[in-house]
Amino acid sequence: MRIENFFAELKRRHVYRVAVAYGVVAWLLMQVASQIFPFFEIPNWAVRLVVLLLIIGFPIALIFAWAFELTPEGIKRIEDVDPFDSRSGQVSATQTRTKSRAWIYIVVVGAAFSIGLFFVGRFSARNTASAARTEAATKSIAVLPFVDMSQAKDQEYFCDGISEEILDTLAKVDGLRVVARTSSFSFKGKNADVGEVASKLNVENVLEGSLRREGNRIRITAQLISARNGFHLWSDTYERELKDVFAVQDEITRAIVDALKVKLSVAPPARKRQNTEAYDLYLQGLYFSNKSTEEELRKSLDLFQRSLEKDPNSARAWIGIAKAWIWLADAYVKPLEAYSKVKEAASKALALDERNAEAHSYLGETKRILDRNPSGEEEELKRALEIDPNSVDAHMFTSFLKSAQGQLEEAVQEIEEAERLDPLSPPVCFVAVLWYRSADRIEDAINAAQRSIQLDPNYVYFDPPLADAYRQKGDVNQAVALYEKAQAAAHFPSPGLGIAYAKMGRRDDARRVLDQLIEKSRQQYVAADSIAAVYVALGEKDDALRWLERAFEEYSGSFYSYLFRPEFRPLRSDSRFVDLLRRTGIDFAKVPSRQKNP
Numbered sequence: 001m002r003i004e005n006f007f008a009e010l011k012r013r014h015v016y017r018v019a020v021a022y023g024v025v026a027w028l029l030m031q032v033a034s035q036i037f038p039f040f041e042i043p044n045w046a047v048r049l050v051v052l053l054l055i056i057g058f059p060i061a062l063i064f065a066w067a068f069e070l071t072p073e074g075i076k077r078i079e080d081v082d083p084f085d086s087r088s089g090q091v092s093a094t095q096t097r098t099k100s101r102a103w104i105y106i107v108v109v110g111a112a113f114s115i116g117l118f119f120v121g122r123f124s125a126r127n128t129a130s131a132a133r134t135e136a137a138t139k140s141i142a143v144l145p146f147v148d149m150s151q152a153k154d155q156e157y158f159c160d161g162i163s164e165e166i167l168d169t170l171a172k173v174d175g176l177r178v179v180a181r182t183s184s185f186s187f188k189g190k191n192a193d194v195g196e197v198a199s200k201l202n203v204e205n206v207l208e209g210s211l212r213r214e215g216n217r218i219r220i221t222a223q224l225i226s227a228r229n230g231f232h233l234w235s236d237t238y239e240r241e242l243k244d245v246f247a248v249q250d251e252i253t254r255a256i257v258d259a260l261k262v263k264l265s266v267a268p269p270a271r272k273r274q275n276t277e278a279y280d281l282y283l284q285g286l287y288f289s290n291k292s293t294e295e296e297l298r299k300s301l302d303l304f305q306r307s308l309e310k311d312p313n314s315a316r317a318w319i320g321i322a323k324a325w326i327w328l329a330d331a332y333v334k335p336l337e338a339y340s341k342v343k344e345a346a347s348k349a350l351a352l353d354e355r356n357a358e359a360h361s362y363l364g365e366t367k368r369i370l371d372r373n374p375s376g377e378e379e380e381l382k383r384a385l386e387i388d389p390n391s392v393d394a395h396m397f398t399s400f401l402k403s404a405q406g407q408l409e410e411a412v413q414e415i416e417e418a419e420r421l422d423p424l425s426p427p428v429c430f431v432a433v434l435w436y437r438s439a440d441r442i443e444d445a446i447n448a449a450q451r452s453i454q455l456d457p458n459y460v461y462f463d464p465p466l467a468d469a470y471r472q473k474g475d476v477n478q479a480v481a482l483y484e485k486a487q488a489a490a491h492f493p494s495p496g497l498g499i500a501y502a503k504m505g506r507r508d509d510a511r512r513v514l515d516q517l518i519e520k521s522r523q524q525y526v527a528a529d530s531i532a533a534v535y536v537a538l539g540e541k542d543d544a545l546r547w548l549e550r551a552f553e554e555y556s557g558s559f560y561s562y563l564f565r566p567e568f569r570p571l572r573s574d575s576r577f578v579d580l581l582r583r584t585g586i587d588f589a590k591v592p593s594r595q596k597n598p
Helices: 003-012 015-040 044-067 093-138 156-170 181-185 194-201 242-260 276-289 294-310 315-328 335-352 357-369 374-387 392-404 408-421 426-438 442-455 465-473 476-490 495-503 507-521 528-537 541-553 566-571 575-583
Strands: 068-071 074-077 140-143 205-214 217-226 232-241
Touching: 015 044, 140 156, 140 181, 140 194, 156 181, 156 205, 156 242, 156 276, 181 426, 194 205, 217 242, 232 242, 242 276, 276 294, 276 315, 294 315, 315 335, 315 357, 335 357, 357 374, 357 392, 374 392, 392 408, 392 426, 408 426, 426 442, 426 465, 442 465, 465 476, 465 495, 476 495, 495 507, 495 528, 507 528, 528 541, 528 566, 541 566, 541 575
Parallel strands: 140 205
Antiparallel strands: 068 074, 205 217, 217 232
């Protein structure tokens, strides 16, 4: 059969029409299955079965159209059908019109139903998604720091502690999104209205309150406000003896949960009778542990230790000690010394309270850094996220772990999740800049660094993150201006400035910064990798690797990011650098090839 005759025969046997009609009807049936089945709670596998059967049926329908004809007398083989009018010797006009109209009716009606179901489904999906988003937003809250109404105005630490205790308890409620402390407390003393707080933190409810303390007597007032209309959902006042402060916290938490109409996944644990003096010292330590200077962090250590002397079974005091040491590490104290203290404190906290996500996160960091065991950290972080999926620390430290495993995209996702949970946290923002730079997402890095400045212009950990981002973009002059300003304020030589000078060809200036860093390292702890980075910028690889070897011996906490940090890319092809990374526990074979090479 010639090809043109074959296509003519396909047309005569209405195979084309059957194909089009089948497609329209099949699409209609798929729309029915996908839109109607879920309404009757029919499982998803039934929808997939319908689609599979329709696909299988398509060639069968075409074969049927080729071999058979539907006539008024029933289904007949095509050879047995006489399409000619015996009087005219031509194809019957009536038969042709009937088939043509039937085909058109099928297509038009099927298409109309398909289109209708399609748009109904999309409209329903949008409404469902919108409703889900609305419900999720409604079940979200920011706990602002309570205001000190005491006459002496000396209870700020106590107000912060009460607020944080309520926040931590609410964070364990299933179905309730609670903004982390750093973001909530950024509004402290700013007299921001509820609408502004809700907008910046993306929540629908805000808890605010005040506390007045006179001797061992406290008066706490709290109110839960809806950001949508400014109405009070709930408010109450509590007057208690100081020894009853824990019961007050539980009462406030339960009242908020009832007001938001969410169900506690588990009842809050029964409070053990606690030493109120130890608790008071703990709250003071917590206040200073959220500061950034060495003096304040060491003061928090002293207060936590005094709290433990009053109550040796206080898991929260051990957590506070771990937290203070982890922020002292690398910046003010040699990592080997500091992380050993973190490990001891986190282990003791877990011995007292195994279900503490923060303690698992801190312990995991020590397993990666001290034990050079990334898989050990992974287990601890998984446990932390099982206990508290909203743990900012767990997500932030997971981003470091993902980076160590060569999974930069996952590292970015984890730090973005931490930022969603704590949108106004300068430390989280700082880490986000690091991973964006490592992934060559420079504009994202610049945006994150600019947010960091808006949140806390004084937050500079090593070097200004915005300067680092500008330097990587190639805007070296702007970077230098920021580095020089930070160096003048900190009275500490800036490694980033040395790198920027080297990139500008100002080798003498870069060498001057390098010499200052080396001299400083003889007097106090200076991160060896910061000195190595300047050597890399100057093209002096041997000296860079010598200082990286020192960082390895000192158990540098940032060692696992070296492979991806732009400053160290020139070393990627050096076998000594690769060997050094392997010795830290990085499985180089599992690192994506695009990350191994510049």
